[in-house]
Amino acid sequence: MHGPPWVGWPLVLLCAAAGAYCLVRSRTGPAAERGAARGEGLMALGMAAMAWPAAAPPAWSPWLFTAVFGAAGLWALARRHLHHAVGAGAMAYMALAMELPPGQWGPAGHLDGMGRTAGMSAMGHPAPGGVPLLTGLLLVYFTVYVIAAGVRLAPAAVITVPDGPAADAGPPGVLRACRVAMGIGMLAMLLAL
Template sequence: MHGPAASGWLLVALCAATGAYCLLRLRSGVEEQRRTAGDEALMGFGMAAMAVPAAVYTPPQWAWPVYGAVFGAAGLRALWAARVGRHHLHHLVGTAAMVYMAWAMAVSPSAHGHAHGGSGLAPVTGALLLYFTGYVLLSGARLIPVPAAAGGAPPAGWGDRPELAQACRLSMGIAMVAMLITL
């Protein structure tokens, strides 16, 4: 991605940590956690790989179509899974955004040039920015604590806590906004 190296490394760390936590959620005893954890781990690690600053490592030109194919396949899986769960529609938009960013980087004239120069990418980037900004705002609002009910269920293990999963989704949404801005 285009942008300062320091912010790129922060995105790499954030996305890799989120992907690692999502891998841990695969071992959860809660089926709902396991259902989306693999998809979210793929997104976290994929975003971490794409966020490595171009000044440090510029992937070979063949890497972008590979990213596109991997996230295209993940998008098809999300489309299939969207039949039963609304959250999978968000995964579908996320994978589409990753395919779009891989394509934009593949057609970028150079590692330091921007792909927006007359190629019609700006409206798509703008639409994705609007979506992910809205997603971040809604996800952040969902993290606002509510008073616990008296005599509620005992606290779940740290890997089964839905607020941690929501915080990971929020951090990936923020990272997606940052990556789209630097596109």
């Protein structure tokens, strides 16, 4: 992943913890949640692997991530899990963007009139990797997702039953909290792109 290690390591820990919990939940949780928990867990572990800060990742790693997440996205589409398909597609996109590090999207060595290479921004920093419009759309999608999922984490109101005690909907599920954490992780990875 592009970006400083102080961003990468917490992201690795967050995604690995969410992935481990989701995979455990896929074996012990309610039957209705098992498939979704398995998908979330595998995606979180993939995010942890991709966020691993490495000085020089192997040359084959972006292609492996692209293939794995591309296949996961197609599988999610076949199962009609749109959010998982968008997440896997975003991961495949970021893996492709890893192939050319920031600043390498233009012709190498080409200088503009101000002495900057084609991949440099006006501030002299490397230009962001990827396609800005697609990155922006993914940032909007995951921002809305995180906010909406975060709102759903708020405890439900106490329900009063006329002839019985008050019923509480219970605390928010940890699986939903993992989804919010993974959405935040996806935002961090897109911003580091």
